[in-house]
Structure formats: structure tokens, C-alpha cells
Amino acid sequence: MIFATMLNIQAYAQNQNGSLSGTVKTSDGAPASFVTVVIKDTKKGTITSENGEFTIKGLKPGNYILKISFTGLQTQEKTVDVIAGQTTHTDFNLAESANRLTEIQIISRKSANQKTVTVGKSGILARDLPQSVQILDSTVIRDQQVNRLADVLKNVNGVALGENRGSVNESFFARGYSLGANNVLKNGVRSSSGGVPEASTLESVEVLKGSAALLYGGVTGGAVVNMVTKKPKFNYGGEVSMRVGSYDFYKPTADIYGPISKTIAFRVIATKENANSFRDIVKSDRLYINPSLLFKLGTKTELLVQGDYLKSDYTPDFGLGTVGGAIPNIPRSAFLNTVWAYNNTNTATAQANVTHRFSDSWKLNAVVAYQSYNRDYFGAERPVGTATGISPRSLTRSKSQEYTYNQQLTLTGIANTGRIRHQILIGGDADQSNTTSYAFKYDTPTGANYGNFNILDPSTYNTRQDIPNTRISGNTYTPVYRMGAFVQDLISLTEKFKVLAGVRYTFQKMPRAVTYDQDNNTTTLASNSLPGSKVEHAFSPKFGLIYQPLKSTSLYASYASNFTSNTGTDIYKAALDPSIIDQYEMGIKNDFWDGKMSFNVTAYKIKNSNLAQTALLDQFGQPNADATVKEFSGATTSDGLEIDVTGKIAKGLNFLAGYSYNYYRYTKTLASGITEGERVIGSTKATANGTLFYTFSEGIVKGLKLGASAFVTGKRFSGFQTLKPPYAARGLPVKVSGFTTIDLTAGYTYKKLSFLAKVSNITDELNYYVHENYSVNPIPPRTFMGTVAYRF
Missing domain, CATH: 2.40.170.20 (TonB-dependent receptor, beta-barrel domain)
Structure with missing residues (x-):
């Protein structure tokens, strides 16, 4: 009864407030992802999704200035009205193209602890995860001209390179444990390491160190690698x-x-x-x-x-x-x-x-x-x-x-x-x-x-x-x-x-x-x-x-x-x-x-x-x-x-x-x-x-x-x-x-x-x-x- 009452009070409060939503696109019409959208002079805000969409909830009725920004972008502002119980929709078009936005995002990427770990499945930020994690992005892959997964994992502390019978596969050890076939993933799915995976065309490599048994089951205790x-x-x-x-x-x-x-x-x-x-x-x-x-x-x-x-x-x-x-x-x-x-x-x-x-x-x-x-x-x-x-x-x-x-x-x-x-x-x-x-x-x-x-x-x-x-x-x-x-x-x-x-x-x-x-x-x-x-x-x-x-x-x-x-x-x-x-x-x-x-x-x-x-x-x-x-x-x-x-x-x-x-x-x-x-x-x-x-x-x-x-x-x-x-x-x-x-x-x-x-x-x-x-x-x-x- 108490739980239900709390939810009803919460729902009533939300009905008295309004919301803002919209889409941010580049100059050539592509979705602008990971752009910051904030209510000016407040702490309320969000980041656009991969689809360029955003929503800000729990706003009291009134006039607000909506601001979009990203390091290296031209900042834009719009005045919007928030109505109780309704969602106000407004869109933005950037002056930059999609390719230019991508370059800016690569240069101005978030800190390692502010990134979401895909291999963690739940969308938890690295700083909220009680486990060590390391992400090697496309900048590292490009700058170091990597060809193999081993070229990437040399940058991960706690992971040591080894050798296998005949050098026909790559061999890795994390925290002492050999990373077998179950511990190497591609887009979150178990992937064979036979034939040596191609790494030069990857967007990133994520390494979740320690136990990942809760998420994947049957993996060794050293680490999980996600390409x-x-x-x-x-x-x-x-x-x-x-x-x-x-x-x-x-x-x-x-x-x-x-x-x-x-x-x-x-x-x-x-x-x-x-x-x-x-x-x-x-x-x-x-x-x-x-x-x-x-x-x-x-x-x-x-x-x-x-x-x-x-x-x-x-x-x-x-x-x-x-x-x-x-x-x-x-x-x-x-x-x-x-x-x-x-x-x-x-x-x-x-x-x-x-x-x-x-x-x-x-x-x-x-x-x-x-x-x-x-x-x-x-x-x-x-x-x-x-x-x-x-x-x-x-x-x-x-x-x-x-x-x-x-x-x-x-x-x-x-x-x-x-x-x-x-x-x-x-x-x-x-x-x-x-x-x-x-x-x-x-x-x-x-x-x-x-x-x-x-x-x-x-x-x-x-x-x-x-x-x-x-x-x-x-x-x-x-x-x-x-x-x-x-x-x-x-x-x-x-x-x-x-x-x-x-x-x-x-x-x-x-x-x-x-x-x-x-x-x-x-x-x-x-x-x-x-x-x-x-x-x-x-x-x-x-x-x-x-x-x-x-x-x-x-x-x-x-x-x-x-x-x-x-x-x-x-x-x-x-x-x-x-x-x-x-x-x-x-x-x-x-x-x-x-x-x-x-x-x-x-x-x-x-x-x-x-x-x-x-x-x-x-x-x-x-x-x-x-x-x-x-x-x-x-x-x-x-x-x-x-x-x-x-x-x-x-x-x-x-x-x-x-x-x-x-x-x-x-x-x-x-x-x-x-x-x-x-x-x-x-x-x-x-x-x-x-x-x-x-x-x-x-x-x-x-x-x-x-x-x-x-x-x-x-x-x-x-x-x-x-x-x-x-x-x-x-x-x-x-x-x-x-x-x-x-x-x-x-x-x-x-x-x-x-x-x-x-x-x-x-x-x-x-x-x-x-x-x-x-x-x-x-x-x-x-x-x-x-x-x-x-x-x-």
C-alpha cells in the first residue's frame, strides 16, 4: 500500500510538469549523436541518442532557453514554452556536416570513466561499475596502425601476450588466466579467435577485467574482450x-x-x-x-x-x-x-x-x-x-x-x-x-x-x-x-x-x-x-x-x-x-x-x-x-x-x-x-x-x-x-x-x-x-x- 501510494504521488507530480523533446541533425540531414542539450542557467539537460533524439522531463510550466553545444560546434539557442502535462517538441539543425561532427567527437571524446561500456550490457557508465574496464577507441586503432587484436591489447594493462601451438591463433592472458574462445566477443557475441581476428577495421575494443560470469557465463576469471x-x-x-x-x-x-x-x-x-x-x-x-x-x-x-x-x-x-x-x-x-x-x-x-x-x-x-x-x-x-x-x-x-x-x-x-x-x-x-x-x-x-x-x-x-x-x-x-x-x-x-x-x-x-x-x-x-x-x-x-x-x-x-x-x-x-x-x-x-x-x-x-x-x-x-x-x-x-x-x-x-x-x-x-x-x-x-x-x-x-x-x-x-x-x-x-x-x-x-x-x-x-x-x-x-x- 505504501509503495503504491508513493508511485501515485510521483505520477501526480509528473502530470503537473511538462517535457521537452526533439531531434538534432547535421547540415546534411544525418542524426547528431552525443550532442549536449541543456536548459540554460539550470542543471537540467541530457545528451542526444545515436538517433539524434533528446528528451528532458520534469520541467515546471514556463519559458525556457534551450541550448545545444559540443566542443568545436557552433552553439545554438532557442526559446521554448513548457506546458503542464504536455511535451513540447523542437528540432535543431547544426551548421556542421556529419563527417565534421564525427571528427570533432573523436577529438573531444569523453573521459574513460564517463563512457558507457557496451560489454556491460546495462548501459552503466564506467565510473559506476565496481570493476576495472578499459576502452580502446578508433583513435588508438588508427594512430597505432593496428592489424591484429594483439596490437590493440598491448595497450591494456593486466593483459599479457603469449604464444600458442604453431602461432596459428593469438594467445592472451589476463590476471594470469588464459583467455579462451569464450572470453573473446564480437559485438557482444562469442567469437572464434581462430584465424586471428581482423582488428584494423574495428570501431573500438572493450576490455572488462575480472569476472564477467554474470553477464556471459562460462568465461574464465581474467577478462572479457569485446570487439x-x-x-x-x-x-x-x-x-x-x-x-x-x-x-x-x-x-x-x-x-x-x-x-x-x-x-x-x-x-x-x-x-x-x-x-x-x-x-x-x-x-x-x-x-x-x-x-x-x-x-x-x-x-x-x-x-x-x-x-x-x-x-x-x-x-x-x-x-x-x-x-x-x-x-x-x-x-x-x-x-x-x-x-x-x-x-x-x-x-x-x-x-x-x-x-x-x-x-x-x-x-x-x-x-x-x-x-x-x-x-x-x-x-x-x-x-x-x-x-x-x-x-x-x-x-x-x-x-x-x-x-x-x-x-x-x-x-x-x-x-x-x-x-x-x-x-x-x-x-x-x-x-x-x-x-x-x-x-x-x-x-x-x-x-x-x-x-x-x-x-x-x-x-x-x-x-x-x-x-x-x-x-x-x-x-x-x-x-x-x-x-x-x-x-x-x-x-x-x-x-x-x-x-x-x-x-x-x-x-x-x-x-x-x-x-x-x-x-x-x-x-x-x-x-x-x-x-x-x-x-x-x-x-x-x-x-x-x-x-x-x-x-x-x-x-x-x-x-x-x-x-x-x-x-x-x-x-x-x-x-x-x-x-x-x-x-x-x-x-x-x-x-x-x-x-x-x-x-x-x-x-x-x-x-x-x-x-x-x-x-x-x-x-x-x-x-x-x-x-x-x-x-x-x-x-x-x-x-x-x-x-x-x-x-x-x-x-x-x-x-x-x-x-x-x-x-x-x-x-x-x-x-x-x-x-x-x-x-x-x-x-x-x-x-x-x-x-x-x-x-x-x-x-x-x-x-x-x-x-x-x-x-x-x-x-x-x-x-x-x-x-x-x-x-x-x-x-x-x-x-x-x-x-x-x-x-x-x-x-x-x-x-x-x-x-x-x-x-x-x-x-x-x-x-x-x-x-x-x-x-x-x-x-x-x-x-x-x-x-x-x-x-x-
Whole structure:
């Protein structure tokens, strides 16, 4: 009764007031988004939506002066009348074009803490989120001439680059945890990292650090990475560019957008890349196409349809290998795989996103998505040499097809209970995936044995160059079904005290894999000890406290639980239990000089009840060579500290910097050969980064751009990091020193034409990215990259 009475009083008060609404458009008729609209001489105001629309509610009847502004725009004012119980409509037309507005918005972007995080789903500002977040926008992507996702994530503190088997995918570690396929998203949907995602055409990359289980389910505890693609626009424009670089790197790109009608807009982005490498024989051949359509289905509903296709052919490269447990002293360019090795991938995605606004406060979003990923691989395995350099060559032939379907439904809105404000998120999601992996047989008597060679003797690298004949002998079909529902509420008790609370329920079903033997025409179910499908479910809560003593300062502390499924089986072929990961985080987010600089500090602790790793021995006590056979190695703890600094303290001056420290170690051990306090495979002790760009806007050097970037990677281990014997059972750890690379950039823009050049690793630093199984790949030497672009 009391609650109903409060709502009635609130509704009556609102009926005595009036509202203002309208649309802001550019000189060429396109919607003007993110323009500030305020009532002059008051604190009431808002920002236009992506559609250029605005609404200001709760105004007492009377005359007002409505003012629109944005840094770099011509300010406009209009006198309007507000009538009780009615909405007064008024429109504005800017003197600037849509392209000019976009340029101004990029230059005058909000501070890092004032941005809305798309990957957070609920529209919460970064400063109100009790979790560390970092957004790399198109300015960073353009200025640093990035080509790969790894080029972007080097700017994210707490994220370390690693290596995988054969360098056929990108490998990342956040807060010590490996970011698997579930942790990399594209426009909020799980995306395969196979074939190495194309990053040069992205609008931005968002990194939500720590646990994101409430929002996505089934992700590891380190971070979630969301790649945001460029969207259609209702004004004509685009860009064509040519990028060239060292080792015969060539990459033309075209980006064209515009309206098809008053309610339909399009965008098409295409790029073709061909390159050799500082590594002998290694080359890449890539084709990427990204078309999209935007439909205005009325004033409150829009449909975005987008897709992309990536064909990526790359020479698999296991690097320099090891000799007697150490990195060999051989040339950085030495290629140890077979000369004919190949890894060919095809990735296609399609996504439909419908957004309907019930009001200015409530919005419904529905997403359906599809992805296919095909991989065809043939080559030798990682080289591991004896003390004299002798290494066997064992071939691997594999082919796989993966299909994924995803559905999401979210409702977001704002409601008040008395003086308490609620920012609510309610949602559900589901995805289904199936993978078919093919098995091969060799026609030659030696099978996968390709002979031996000597890592220390280049004359033995290519003594054999024939390609053995193989044929498909069967396949294994593995389906997975996931679904979840979640609710979250950001409760503003006062302007200074806020609480974020939420919970997710996750259900996952993994039917027994089906294996087909083509030679015998038989079908069997995997893991006969399992009576049926593996079913897992869990609740993942999240709770956070936020205190904002000033509008520019936010202090927070939070707890989140993460549920992670473990694939594979134990040594007795029984399914593995899931791991429960608890994360504790606290931090402070600060804006200085009216948002021109953001300085954020985060401290965290992540506890994993059970970490599953490849088993050392099988059930018979023999060495295990099957990566799907695992054991729980014990509990782990990851402690760390992260510092973010971003901003623009002067016109034309942009910078970002960061530092992270991580101690990810075993705190309770179950597996043999592991000691408490030992660092977990893949973890990097410390990383740091810094980037500074300055663009001259006046005088004879107007349009000149200068920049520098530095990236620091701390000490790591390749392979296991055992502190004491028995070393022999698990392999000798290979120590890798830390390193720093420095990039210098210079460019010039004249009207619509621009040129940008970069020299990377200017000191020609020699170091390595490493994988747990001794893929030791040298970092690139000093290289050049240049881009010529024409915007229209």
C-alpha cells in the first residue's frame, strides 16, 4: 500500500510538469549523436541518442532557453514554452556536416570513466561499475596502425601476450588466466579467435577485467574482450587506404557507408592482406569483408544486420624450439617446420540485433547470431632437441568444422522507488555449438614420423620436402548447449552511495561425443563410463559497493563468483567437475581537470578451487600424451595491482599508460611435480605500456602528427615452472627475460589526404613469446609500416 501510494504521488507530480523533446541533425540531414542539450542557467539537460533524439522531463510550466553545444560546434539557442502535462517538441539543425561532427567527437571524446561500456550490457557508465574496464577507441586503432587484436591489447594493462601451438591463433592472458574462445566477443557475441581476428577495421575494443560470469557465463576469471565493429551511417562517406610494410606487407582497405533510403543505411568494409615474414618461409594471405545494414523500423525501433567473412591462410610456425631445455643460439629467422606446412581457416559470422525503446528509460534488445569456423592444418609439431640438437619431426594432420548459434534478450531500464534510483538489467541467453574433428591415416609406412633433424645445423632443416599422403579415417562430433538467465540492479541510495547486486543461473549440457570410424563403418560414444550427457549448472552472484565523494571520484569494492566448465576427462575417462572461481576487487577511479585525465587504480584477488591441467601420467602410470586427459592440479590464487592513466590534457595531445603486477601461483597442490608457491603456466609477472600522440592544429605544421609507444613485458617461463625436483617428469622450465619495445610514429594530414608511418621495435630488441609446451617464437625485429588514406 505504501509503495503504491508513493508511485501515485510521483505520477501526480509528473502530470503537473511538462517535457521537452526533439531531434538534432547535421547540415546534411544525418542524426547528431552525443550532442549536449541543456536548459540554460539550470542543471537540467541530457545528451542526444545515436538517433539524434533528446528528451528532458520534469520541467515546471514556463519559458525556457534551450541550448545545444559540443566542443568545436557552433552553439545554438532557442526559446521554448513548457506546458503542464504536455511535451513540447523542437528540432535543431547544426551548421556542421556529419563527417565534421564525427571528427570533432573523436577529438573531444569523453573521459574513460564517463563512457558507457557496451560489454556491460546495462548501459552503466564506467565510473559506476565496481570493476576495472578499459576502452580502446578508433583513435588508438588508427594512430597505432593496428592489424591484429594483439596490437590493440598491448595497450591494456593486466593483459599479457603469449604464444600458442604453431602461432596459428593469438594467445592472451589476463590476471594470469588464459583467455579462451569464450572470453573473446564480437559485438557482444562469442567469437572464434581462430584465424586471428581482423582488428584494423574495428570501431573500438572493450576490455572488462575480472569476472564477467554474470553477464556471459562460462568465461574464465581474467577478462572479457569485446570487439566492436563499425556501423552504417545515414550520411555518405568513407575511406580508401593502402598500407605497406617490411617483409613485403601489402594491405589495401576500402570503407564505404551511406543511406539507401530515409530508413535504411549501409556500410561495407573490405581489406586484402599479403605478407611475408622475418621468419623464413612464413607468409600470410588474408581476405576480410564486413557488410552491414541499419533499418529504422519506426521512431523507436531499429534493426542492425551485420556479418563478416575472414579467409586467413598462414604458415604454422613453432619458433626456435629448445635444445636441452634452453633456447638455442640460432638466427631469429630460422624456420624449423616443414617447408610445405599450412594452416588455412575460414570464418563467417552473421548477426541481427533489434533494439526497441519503450521510453527514454526502458529498452529491449534482442540478438541472434551465427558463426562457422573451418580449419585445415598440416605440419610438424614443436621441435624439442637433445643437448646436441637432435629433434624428431612428428607430423600432425587435422581438420575441423565448428558451428555456433547464439541468442540473447535483455531488458534495461530506470525506475524509482521513492528517492532511490534503480538501473535494472534483466536478461537471458543461450548458445549451441557443435564441432566435427576429423581423424587421418597416413599412406606411408612411417606414418606421422617425418624423421629427425638437428636444430643447431641448418643444412638438416629441409632434407625431406615431400608431402605424405593422408586420408580421412573418421570423425568425432561434439555438441555443447548452454543457457542462462540473469538480473542486475545498480541501486543509487544517494548521489554518493550506490550498490550493484546481481545473480546469474547457468545451465550447460554436453552430450557424449560421437566418434565415427570410416574404415569399419562404426559409431561409438566417447567415455563409456558416462551414462549420458554431462550436465552442469550453477548460480553466479555479484555484489559491489560504490562511494563517490565527488562527481570525479569513485571508490568501490566488489565480489563475484565465476563458474567455469572443464573440458576433457580424468585419467579414468570420467568427466571433470567444474571449477568455482571467487574474485575480490577494490579500486578507485579518478577524473582530473574536468575529465581531461583519468587515473584509475585496481587491486584484486582471484581464488580458483581447482585448476585442471593436462595429466602427467595416465591411469597405468605411463606418461600421458593426450591433451584431453587432465587432472586437478590444486587450488590457485591470483593477486594483482593495475594502474590506468588516460586522457587529453591539451588540444591535440592524447596519451594512455598503464602498469600491472600479477602473482598467479598454486596455493594447494594435488598433482605430482607441483609445489605450493609455484607460478602457474602462462603467467607474466609484470607488464607496462605508454603511448603519447600529438597533432599540431595551427601554423605551418598544422596537420603534423608525432607519436611514440612503449610496451614492457616482464619475466616469464616457457613450459612448467617447477621450483624443485622432479624436473624430468614435467620438463625443464625455460626462463625468458623481460623486454621493452619502442615504436615511433610520424604522419601528416592535408584536407582529406593523410599519411602515417611507424617504425616498430626501433631498438631491434630480441626476445620471445612462449607457450606452455615450448613453442618459443621470436618477437619481430625492427620493422616499418606506412599508411596512405583518402577520406571522402
